[in-house]
Amino acid sequence: MQEQLSQNLAPVLPASERYDAIVIGAGLGGLLAAAHLVQRNKHVLVLERLNHSGGRFTAKTFQGVQVSTGAVHMVPFGSSGVLAHMLSRLRVPYRFFDADVFGSFHVHGKQHRVRGLLGVSRFLGPRQFGWFLRLGWLMFFRPLPADERDLPFDRWLERHINVKRNPQLVAFFERISRFALSLELHQVSTAEVIQTTKNMFRFGAPAIVDGGCGALSKRLEQHVIKQGGEILHSCEVRQILQEEGKVSGVRFLQKTSGEERTVYAPLVVSDIGPRATDALLENRRITQAALLKELKNPAMEAPLRGEPTIREAVGLKVHVLSDVSLIPHRGIMYCLDTKRIAGIVQPTNSDPSLAPPGKHLLITHQVIQSHNVEEEKALALADLRMLFGETFEKHCRVLTMGTYRGEWPVNRLSQGEDVSPKTHVQGLYLVGDAVKPSGYLMVEGVAQSVNHFLDLLDSLDRERARTRRSHMAVRGSKLNALRWLYKAPGNSGRY
Numbered sequence: 203m204q205e206q207l208s209q210n211l212a213p214v215l216p217a218s219e220r221y222d223a224i225v226i227g228a229g230l231g232g233l234l235a236a237a238h239l240v241q242r243n244k245h246v247l248v249l250e251r252l253n254h255s256g257g258r259f260t261a262k263t264f265q266g267v268q269v270s271t272g273a274v275h276m277v278p279f280g281s282s283g284v285l286a287h288m289l290s291r292l293r294v295p296y297r298f299f300d301a302d303v304f305g306s307f308h309v310h311g312k313q314h315r316v317r318g319l320l321g322v323s324r325f326l327g328p329r330q331f332g333w334f335l336r337l338g339w340l341m342f343f344r345p346l347p348a349d350e351r352d353l354p355f356d357r358w359l360e361r362h363i364n365v366k367r368n369p370q371l372v373a374f375f376e377r378i379s380r381f382a383l384s385l386e387l388h389q390v391s392t393a394e395v396i397q398t399t400k401n402m403f404r405f406g407a408p409a410i411v412d413g414g415c416g417a418l419s420k421r422l423e424q425h426v427i428k429q430g431g432e433i434l435h436s437c438e439v440r441q442i443l444q445e446e447g448k449v450s451g452v453r454f455l456q457k458t459s460g461e462e463r464t465v466y467a468p469l470v471v472s473d474i475g476p477r478a479t480d481a482l483l484e485n486r487r488i489t490q491a492a493l494l495k496e497l498k499n500p501a502m503e504a505p506l507r508g509e510p511t512i513r514e515a516v517g518l519k520v521h522v523l524s525d526v527s528l529i530p531h532r533g534i535m536y537c538l539d540t541k542r543i544a545g546i547v548q549p550t551n552s553d554p555s556l557a558p559p560g561k562h563l564l565i566t567h568q569v570i571q572s573h574n575v576e577e578e579k580a581l582a583l584a585d586l587r588m589l590f591g592e593t594f595e596k597h598c599r600v601l602t603m604g605t606y607r608g609e610w611p612v613n614r615l616s617q618g619e620d621v622s623p624k625t626h627v628q629g630l631y632l633v634g635d636a637v638k639p640s641g642y643l644m645v646e647g648v649a650q651s652v653n654h655f656l657d658l659l660d661s662l663d664r665e666r667a668r669t670r671r672s673h674m675a676v677r678g679s680k681l682n683a684l685r686w687l688y689k690a691p692g693n694s695g696r697y
């Protein structure tokens with residue numbers, strides 16, 4: 203009887219099963235949250251179902267190439283962004299190579315290298331460039347009227363320009379949205395596009411991570427462990443436990459031994475998104491196979507088994523190994539005249555170690571526009587042939603082609619549709635790319651989700667709440683927005 207009691211009651215459990223905080227998922231969001239909690243002297247356990255950390259922000263070595271599990275080794279706001287600030291605050295070593303250009307634009311069969319914003323006149327021509335300037339004024343110098351805030355961005359464009367007479371200008375916005383947000387223009391609100399663009403301009407140029415995203419996740423993992431945190435791989439959380447509306451711990455499966463264990467903590471941070479977190483609260487599991495089956499059903503955006511509609515951003519990515527350099531800069535090449543590929547990066551321009559010596563890694567990205575994945579892949583290949591012609595056949599090899607959707611999407615929630623880190627269960631918080639505040643995309647949004655979570659923790663501690671300023675108050679510089687006119691602001695001159 204006594205033995206049975208001690209199994210059920212947290213206070214008499216062995217100390218090894220009690221923690222100050224449990225983090226579900228060792229993706230970037232989970233690792234960043236854990237790093238902050240250990241910095242606050244919390245006894246932290248991170249549980250990860252895979253046999254490695256990093257989630258969609260790591261890489262595997264394949265034929266000597268750093269093939270990423272998600273991110274294209276790129277950080278949207280570069281060395282001045284939110285993630286960079288956070289890593290410095292945590293004292294995790296990192297180096298980001300900022301882009302040296304605004305980008306290049308493949309239009310009418312030619313790649314135009316553009317240093318700053320004004321350079322887009324080269325491929326837009328004087329008339330479309332005039333409309334480009336007008337849109338810039340409407341977006342950044344005029345308060346956005348209330349009736350335009352929620353307008354899908356394609357409708358906003360139609361309201362202000364003649365879209366038929368400005369095809370390259372429309373393609374310019376469309377391809378940037380597809381590459382950066384994995385969304386079509388009709389899927390994102392005008393307010394969100396403007397807020398995100400303002401942040402991009404204020405923080406600075408995007409950057410490639412030194413060593414790739416795998417190296418950064420590894421460093422974060424080591425940092426958490428060095429500071430006393432525990433990370434258990436191949437451990438899948440099966441249930442989040444609660445008592446009287448308060449979180450009390452989790453039950454998980456150790457996949458290698460098949461053993462189930464329960465661990466207790468008054469604080470649980472979930473990095474697996476709201477859909478999977480809600481399921482674990484109800485002792486259910488969401489599997490990738492079941493989700494993809496649901497998505498194949500005709501009504502693609504219908505609620506899953508009565509759950510609220512979750513609209514993730516989906517994409518297709520191709521890793522290409524090339525004998526020759528195809529992109530002459532460290533930024534993004536946007537493809538305005540392709541059928542599917544929205545943009546390509548060549549991260550080996552910043553860090554050659556991401557591919558074998560003398561070779562180049564190229565990563566393409568596109569939004570999946572139909573249910574026919576094979577056709578989407580074929581269109582990507584056709585685009586590559588169109589973009590690089592014979593050079594592609596002679597010098598390039600496709601290493602991998604992969605789709606990102608269901609429980610492994612580009613963004614767990616589409617930009618602008620994110621949820622709060624606070625849940626209805628006391629002590630249970632969400633971090634990650636379903637919790638991105640408005641205007642913060644991809645891993646910058648993940649870092650801001652952790653800042654938001656820290657603010658919520660501080661608000662529970664009166665002394666901290668009184669003395670500390672918000673963690674989210676990381677600001678870019680207005681001067682950067684000016685610099686963008688003629689160059690990409692960042693550290694590219696240094697490296």
Ligand SMILES: Cc1cc2nc3c(=O)[nH]c(=O)nc-3n(C[C@H](O)[C@H](O)[C@H](O)COP(=O)(O)OP(=O)(O)OC[C@H]3O[C@@H](n4cnc5c(N)ncnc54)[C@H](O)[C@@H]3O)c2cc1C
Binds near residue numbers: 226228439517634636
């Ligand atoms: C194709 C693609 C391209 C991208 N490009 C970029 C880019 O260039 N730049 C950029 O900034 N971002 C990019 N992103 C987005 C970026 O990768 C993600 O925003 C970020 O990695 C999300 O991190 P996260 O911690 O929120 O989630 P995740 O990385 O998904 O982490 C969640 C972790 O939880 C684990 N987990 C799930 N369920 C359980 C469970 N029950 N128990 C235990 N563990 C569990 C998962 O295995 C995973 O490791 C891209 C994403 C994709 C897919």
